[in-house]
Amino acid sequence: MMLLLLLVFQAKTNAQxxxxxxxxxxxxxxxxxKDHDITASSQWYETTGPQFGRLNREEGDGAWCPAGLLEPAVKQYLQIDxxxxxxxxxxGTQGRYAQNLGNEFARMYRLNYSHDGLLWRSWKNRLGNQTVKANDNAYTSRINDLHPPIITRYLRVIPVSQVSPTVCMRVELYGCPWxxxxxxxxxxxxxxxxPPWFPFASLNDSTYDGVNEGRKMSGGLGQLTDGVIGQDDxxxxxxxxxWQGYDYVGWKNGxxxxDYVEMEFVFDKQRNFTxxxxxxxxxxxxxxxxxxxxxxxxxxxxxxxxxxEPVEFHTVLDDRNPSARYVTVPLGSRTAKALRCRFHFADVWMMFSEISFLSADTVIPTQITPVVTSGFSNDESFMPTTHNTDKLHTITCPFCSPGIQTPLATSPTTIDLPDNRHTPVLIGCLVTIILLLVVIIFLILWCQYVCKVLEKAPRRILEEVTVRLSSSSDTVILQTPPVPPRVSQMDPPYERIFLLDPQYQDPAALRNKLPELSQSAEASACGGGYAEPDVTQCTPHQCFQNSVPHYAETDIVSLQGVTGSNMYAVPALTVDSLTRKDISxxxxxxxxxxxxxxxxxxxFGEVHLCEAEGLPEFLGEGAPLPDRDxxxxxxxxxxLRADATNNARNDFLKxxxxxxxxxxxxxxxxxxxxxxxxxLCMVTEYMENGDLNMFLSQxxxxSNLTQANNIPSVSLSDLLHMSVQISSGMRYLASLNFVHRDLATRNCLLxxxxxxxxxxxxxxxxxxxSDYYRxxxxxxxxxxxxxxxxxxxxxxTMASDVWAFGVTLWxxxxxxxxxxxxxxxxxxxIENTGEFFRNQGRQxxxxxxxxxxxxxxxxxxxxxDRDIADRPTFEGLYQALRPHVVQ
Known part of the structure; x- marks a missing residue:
């Protein structure tokens, strides 16, 4: 039965x-x-052919160069399958550097793409511009995000110039399988x-790349597949x-x-839809x-x-929660290459921002019919040939080593023998097949057992990936180093550490999982300066227990407060004293x-943006409020919500x-x-400029280009000034022994x-x-x-906040x-943090x-730094950063 199931096995993928x-x-x-998947409209020489247009590579003469000068009216392209x-x-693009012998590069380019290599479309950004800025020199790479992204198999990179220079290009593409x-x-x-009954919003599919005739869009993809999820409002x-409403495509009832919106979906192949x-x-x-x-x-x-027979699904309408949400429509594992769905209105308007499908490729088993040949020589292999009555399926075990194929007989085998002389040969072949089946079944069961063990095993080694920075490029390069030698039996066994495991509250049990952890913690406690007691007299086990500072909250669940915001970790004595004081x-x-x-x-709570009428007069002079005229x-x-528990209420007051x-x-x-x-409510400051993450990402x-084109920009001095301010705020929290626990640009307002x-x-x-792991x-x-x-x-601890500060600087x-x-x-x-702990150079x-x-x-x-005691303090960080800011 298991082998039969493997015939139609196909990993299902979530297409979101x-x-x-x-x-x-x-x-x-x-x-x-491969080289044969890279072609071009022309090439200057064989040594500047399209196969040499690879980012950060210097083969041939260092890049792809089209023939002749790049005339504005001539379309040259590098095509990638x-x-x-x-x-x-x-x-990502580069010019031709050729170890300082070349100086040709493209300053701009356009992109054409195709699903089948026949029908080509031109890419344009969300503002309708088709031209992408490329390079300013021959060696530095330029990385350009595509907004919107492209769903394609074939891509043409087309250099563009207003004059007639010689251009050369090297290219890398980034994305993932569709x-x-x-x-x-x-x-x-x-x-x-x-207006007047509704606010103005344009709900058209502005990036749709198909045909729009008679207010009917067909044959393309657009905003419903760009990965951008619309917000609640x-x-x-x-x-x-x-413009307002840009993230949604919407239709009005009537x-x-x-009384419905009809949509048709066409797929690349026949699929089994879940x-x-x-x-x-x-x-x-x-x-x-x-x-x-x-x-x-x-x-x-x-x-x-x-x-x-269509599949019908009725949704449960929600008139209490106005949040946007995904609605999952079961499709009953129906097989098709095209779908037609009719969405019925529930109110005046209906709006979608994304549609995706969960499906598996439809697998049709290949039928192979074996027959015994009339005879064999000593060096011949048994090769079955076609026979009308015998069927043998070849399957691949997805859990076993690559290339292991299993013959599976799906019907009784009747073989006509021309001569009884070959009966022993036939019996030997059948016995061999049976033994092979037994071996394969054993391998499958063994592989399943190993998979279960690996789920519990601590140390699933990451695919050894190292990150380096090219000396001539700002592109991140991933390399896979040679497979390390097998760990000897003397190495300590590791077991995967699961967050929220009870062992986290029991140091003795945790030491059994990671033996080195106890040694590291003992050394930290006895020599790191973080434990309050006289650690010079403590036993190793006591040192380990005392290594957690008194202001650290080890219950990781308490990181999130009742309103979804993070909760500061504070000294225990301070919390107790606060509970005895009135709110200030x-x-x-x-x-x-x-x-x-x-x-x-x-x-148990929510965070709202509100207007506070009369707040400056209420707070009086000196209140930290912006000038609102x-x-x-x-x-x-x-x-705090009305259904909050007593514990949540106490935490909110705390x-x-x-x-x-x-x-x-x-x-x-x-x-x-x-x-x-x-x-219960608490009212805090809010900045109209929003958070630092959104501010910087836009x-x-x-540069001269941003100034000339009035593009929003920041200077290096601005970035350093921001860094100093964050270190100053964290220095203040550290002076109170407060631990923030969620320092990041998304938590910095401007x-x-x-x-x-x-x-x-x-x-x-x-x-x-997406920044949080549940x-x-x-x-x-x-x-x-x-x-x-x-x-x-x-x-x-404050040292873990210092770690987060380093990531925030990045x-x-x-x-x-x-x-x-x-x-x-x-x-x-999470696996990488284990490498930081082991400190064997693989992090x-x-x-x-x-x-x-x-x-x-x-x-x-x-x-x-791996060692907590060696990380700088926020006071030290502030003093190190402050001199770089122009006063």
């Missing part, structure tokens, strides 16, 4: 793609894209929402300088010829709801008729708070008391509270003067949900910013264009940002 994580090199540089449909997010398989969708054209966009996921807006107070029901019909082939901020009349939008939420002040309001102690120019301040009646480094205030509610915001549904952790001891031990000097460790999955990031560090001075990157590396 996150452009922020889909940034893997596709193989130009490392050779996975990716071998499969690919979600393309980034393009496992969804969707090659086009058709739908009615998106419509406009108009459809008027707010994730894209910079885009504006179409039917489900469809539709991200829908549900802002019902503006007349927008998810669809009430959907019916999907299936077509096995493009020329076939639609099957008579005033009670604000809650009727003066006017809701504007929801910023985030947690298990008499307008209501924007504030962030954390509110958070108020902790926040009331903070008073620093670079820390978000608690302004007032509403605790005289339910729901800017470029200051005012108009670029003054930074460190906040604490980035964890609650859906915008940054553990067993109970806690979310910013693992890409966390020190190894925080992930492995649940140990949060974000700043990459202009937040990339997530830390973006080439590693969450699980690989992966963040690469130096191109904008970062070397001395500053050395400071970051000190923040990521």
């Amino acid at each position: 793609v996150d452009p922020a994580h889909c940034r893997y090199p596709l193989g130009m540089e490392d050779g996975r894209i 990716l071998g499969q449909l690919t979600f393309l997010t980034v393009v 496992s969804d398989g969707l090659i086009s969708y058709s739908s009615p054209e998106g419509q406009q929402m108009l 459809f008027l707010v966009t994730r894209q910079y300088l885009m 504006s179409l010829s039917s 489900s469809m996921k539709v991200h829908s807006n549900n802002m019902f107070h503006r007349g927008v709801k998810i669809f009430s029901s959907v019916s999907c019909s299936f077509k096995p082939h493009l020329l076939a008729n639609w099957e008579a 901020v005033a009670e604000f009349p809650r009727q003066r708070l006017f809701f504007r939008e929801k910023l985030g939420e947690g298990q 008499g307008r209501p002040v924007l504030v962030a309001v954390k509110q 958070e108020i008391k902790i926040m009331s102690r903070l008073n620093d120019p670079n820390i978000i301040q608690l302004l007032c509270v509403c605790v005289s009646s339910d729901p 800017r470029e480094m200051e 005012d108009r003067r670029l003054t930074i205030k460190i906040a604490d509610f980035g964890m609650s915001r859906n915008l940054y949900s 553990i067993q549904g109970r806690a979310v952790l910013p693992i890409r910013w966390m020190a190894w001891e925080s992930i492995l031990l649940g140990k949060f 974000e700043i000097f990459t202009l937040c264009k990339e997530q830390p460790y973006s080439l590693l999955s969450d699980e690989q990031v 992966i560090f963040l690469f130096p940002p191109p904008l970062c001075p070397p001395s500053l990157f050395e400071l970051m590396m000190r923040c990521w």
Whole structure:
């Protein structure tokens, strides 16, 4: 039965793609894209052919160079066959350097793409511009994000010039496989929402690359497959300088010829569909709801008729929560190459931002019929040939070594023998086949057993990936080093460490899992200076228990507060003293708070953006409020829900008391509270310029080009000034023995003067949900910013905040264009922390940002020191950074 199931085995894939994580090199540089897959319109010489157009490579004469001068009217191109449909997010280019012998490069280029190599389309960005800025010299690479990304198999890179120079190019492409398989969708054209009954919003599919005739879009892909998820408020966009409603495609009830929106989806091959996921807006107070029901019909082939029995699904409408959400539509494992779905309205408007499919390729087993040949010589192998009555299926074991193929007889074998002389040979062959089947079954069972063991095993070694920075490029290069020698039997056994494991609360049990951990912790406790008792007299076990400072909260679940914001870890004695004091901020009349939008939420509370009427007069002179010219002040309001538990209520009051102690120019301040009646609220500052991550990601480094074109930019001095402010705020928290535990650019807010205030509610915001790793549904952790001891031990100290500060500096000097460790999955990031602990030289560090001075990157590396005691303090960091800022 198991072997029979393997005949149709195919790994199912979730086609939802996150452009922020889909940034893997596709193989130009490392050779996975073969020479015959790279062609060109022309070449100057054989040594400048298209096969030499690989980023950071110097083979041949160093690059691809088209023949002749690049005339503005002549279209030359480098064409790359990716071998499969690919979600393309980034393009990197270089000129011809040829070890300082060449100086040809392209200053601009365009992109054409095709699914089949026949029909070509031109890429354009969200503003309609087809030209991409390329290089300024022959050796430095330039990395360009594609907004929107491209779904394609074939790509042409077309250099562009206003004059007639000689150009040469080297290229790398970044993305990931487009496992969804969707090659086009058709739908009615998106419509406009108009006043006075509704706010203005343009809900058209502005990046659709198909045909639009008679207000019907067909034959292309667009915003519904670009990986950008719309927000709860459809008027707010994730894209910079885009119009209201840009992230959604929407239709109005009654504006179409039917009471539903009909969409057709065409795929690259016949697939077995499990489900469809539709991200829908549900802002019902503006007349927008998810669809009430959907019916999907299936077509096995493009020329076939639609099957008579559709799949129907009725949604459960929600009139309490206005949040946008994914609606999963089960498709009953139906097989088809095309789908037609009719989405029925539930209100005036229906809006989608993403549609994806969960499916598996339909596998049709290949039938092979064996026959025994009339005779064999001593050196001949037994090779079955075709016979009409015998069928043998060849399958591949997905759990075993590559290349192991198993013959599986699916029907009784009747073989006509021309002569009884060959009966012994036939019997021997049959016995061999039976023995082979037994061996394969044993291997499959053994592989399954090994897989189960590996799930428990500690130390699943990462694919050994090292990150280096090319001397002539700012491109990150991934290399796979030789396989290390097998670990000897003397090496200690490792077991995978699972977060929230009970062993984290029991150091003795934890030492059994990682023997070196106890030695390291004992050394840290007895010599690191972090334990309060007289550690010189303690036993090793006592030293280990005392190694956690008294202000560290080892219960990792408590990282997230009741409103979804992180909770500061504070000295135990300070918390006790706070509970005996009255709240030091005033009670604000809650009727003066006017809701504007929801910023985030947690298990028992929410964070709202509100206007506070009369707040400057209420707080008096000296209040840390921006100048609003008499307008209501924007504030962030954390509110406890009515269904909160007593523990959540106590934690909320504790958070108020902790926040009331903070008073620093670079820390978000608690302004007032509403605790005289339910729901309990705390009111904190909020900056109109938003968070630092969003601010920097929408800017470029200051240059003549940005100034001439009025492009939002920042200077190196601005970045250093931001770094100093963050270190100053963290220095203040450290002086109170407060541990932030979630320091990152998303938790740093800016005012108009670029003054930074460190906040604490980035964890609650859906915008940054991909920055957090959910553990067993109970806690979310910013693992890409966390020190190894925080992930492995649940140990949060000021030293772990220093680690996060180093990652925050890295974000700043990459202009937040990339997530830390973006080439590693969450699980690989956790594995990497184990390498930091083992300290055997296999840990992966963040690469130096191109904008970062070397001395500053050395400071970051000190923040990521494996030994806690060797990391700098925030006072030291402040003093090191401050001289670099122009006063």
